[in-house]
Amino acid sequence: MSKGPWLDGDEQKVWRSYLLMRKTLETHLERHLQREFGLSKSDFEILVNLSESESGRMRAFELSRSTQWEKSRLSHHLTRMEKRGLIRKEACDARYPEIVITDEGLRAIRDSAPAQAARVREFFVDVFGPERFAVLGEAADEVVAAIEKHCDTDCSLVDRS
Amino acid sequence: MSKGPWLDGDEQKVWRSYLLMRKTLETHLERHLQREFGLSKSDFEILVNLSESESGRMRAFELSRSTQWEKSRLSHHLTRMEKRGLIRKEACDARYPEIVITDEGLRAIRDSAPAQAARVREFFVDVFGPERFAVLGEAADEVVAAIEKHCDTDCSLVDRS
């Protein structure tokens, strides 16, 4: 029934292939991260950012900027991570706490990152191969630019630094 | 600190472009669906599947197959959708209920699908352009195949029909 006004033939097909890849890849990566290291994708993202900073410490809004998360999500997630000992909140300069990666957090990411990188390479980078991969990168940037341009003109919802 | 064993230079860059595209596109599409039509991406997915079936009615496990969702997630979501009047569960053949799209659900998807399709075209299909888009489709299929092949050999977690 309905056969609604939807994408046509090939568009449809590729779009669904993309969606399927997205989901398959994501669940695969996430599952392994979870099962082998007990980290969620979100945990991982935070730890990557912290461990890439010079000092292993950042202010919450910096994390918010680099992860593109909303502040409340970030706040909730950080309290959970603190409970699990992956990070600490240090109230140094009076009011705003700094987020510090703990030894445990550092260990977690150092253990998990190589495996994660290897999987990304195996199932994504290498399957695409150099040329298609490069093409994807360009196109991806253009898609992001298109959406942001669109949003600039009619909405103000994005946290543009 | 740490600069862990991670993807190198270009790999890294493209991978992050991809992740950013993924997130940007997804939140953009989802936000509009939510704000303009009060549907979540999950609602939409269910309604698409139901409305594409002949009779507008399916068994839960069929939906589970085509959406690739776990059964518990599906069950939870269907009860929520029923509460909102988008679908109905009809207990025809004794035990297993059939999921039926309601008039309201039908209206919802007929209203929202064209807008959604237009956005996908505007920000994804057209930005890629025909050749790159076709290339993406192929690569996506290969990625899925690679992951499934891998899983066939060492795990049994996927619901393969």
Added chain:
DNA sequence: CGCGTCGGGTTGATGTGTCAACCCGGCGCG
């Protein structure tokens, strides 16, 4: 001073996803 408002951050309610346990009818098989 009094007052608004703005940015960084937290909180609580609610919607959504995941995991493990369970229910129950059918089927194989002793």
Added chain:
DNA sequence: CGCGCCGGGTTGACACATCAACCCGACGCG
């Protein structure tokens, strides 16, 4: 028959995301 297992489905507890409301110090300004 009795018993176990399997497949489709539900349930409950918990992790996670989103939204709106709030807190509070700083800053502008009458």
